[in-house]
Each structure stands twice: as structure tokens, then as C-alpha cells.
Amino acid sequence: MDVLEMTRRQHGELVVVSLAGEVDLDNVSQVRKCLDDAVEAHGPRLVVDLTGLTFIDTTGLGVLVRLLATLRERDGTMALVAPDGQVLRRLRRTNLAPLFPIYDTLSQALD
Template sequence: METWTAQPPSPTRWWVLGLRGELDLHAVRHLREPLLTEIEAHGPWLAIDLSEVRFIDTTGVGLLVRLVHNLRDRDGDLALIAPAGQVLRILRWTNLIRVFRVLDTADALEG
């Protein structure tokens, strides 16, 4: 993962995490703990902007699956914003596109 940014909740209950680069084993190792800290700080309504993620491997997919279950257990949810290219193909091939709330833009997040 080259970079990530977190934006606190907007007028909605959602907060947005923007990722850039690759969501792979190396990135997940460095992202997991800070992500859990951000969830504790901002709440269980997380939207991950994947528009600038060009690659995801099974470790990245596993992180997303664990996150959605963790957030739903806390009465929250996970939305994926603008997955494209290889990331979108993996979500479709694994049929995980049906597990996640997938949005074209962060503007589509509702209250």
C-alpha cells in the first residue's frame, strides 16, 4: 500500500478511508492495526475508497471480509467505493460483490 488517508465522519455516520496502490500481504500487515484504531475512533460505519487501488490479493480480500463481519457485528457496515480493474474483477469472480455495499462515489453514502 503506497498511502492511505482517513476522513472523519461527514454529515452521515460514515467515515471514508482512501487507499492507494496495492492491497496485498505487505500492505495488510501495515494497515491492520491503524485501521482498527481508526474504527475505534470513528465508529463502525466505514467506506473504503478503492478507486486508486490497482491490485488486491487474497490477503487483501480476506481483510475486507473480516472487516465487513467485524463492522456488522458492531451494528455498522462496510461500503466499497469505486472498485475498478483487477480489484473489481476479483470481487466479481469470487462473488463477493454481493457481500459488500458497492458504490460509485462517496456521495452515494446515506445517513
């Protein structure tokens, strides 16, 4: 299993959380906390950069969907950066892709 790396940075009104490695049952609580902390510290406009992810399981997808619902309740937004690969295929296969604005690059998401 790849070690999960999480980084957070402010970009104007947006907060960008980048995830690299694998997200699964073993570390999903860390991912949830990182994303929740980012929203609490910087507000409800979030970009989650999944470019560096090599794997995400259904528990990780569930965290993203629940956070999206929470942000929408707060008039917030959440976009994903997921270039073609395993993560994007999983989002499409589970029919979750239409829920999110999905961009190929971080610069596209920030425009």
C-alpha cells in the same frame, strides 16, 4: 510494486478510508491496522474508497471480509467504492461482491 497510500477522514457519522496503490501480503497488516484504528476512533460506519487501488490480493480481500463481519456484529456498516477496474473484477471473480454495498464514486457512497 506501487507504494500504498492510506488516508482517513470523518464525514458526518461515517469514516472514509481511502487506499491507493497496491494491497498485498507485504503491507496487509498496515491496511488492517489503519482500518481497525479508523473504526476504533470514529465508530462502526465505514466507507473504504478503493478507487486508487491498482491491485489487491486475497489477503487484502480477507481483511475487508473479516472487518465487515466484525462491523456487523457491532451493528455497523461498511461500503466500498470500487469503480470498474481490477479491484471490482477481483471482488466479482471471488464472489465477494454481493457481501458489500459497492458504489462507483465516493459521493454516491456518502449519499
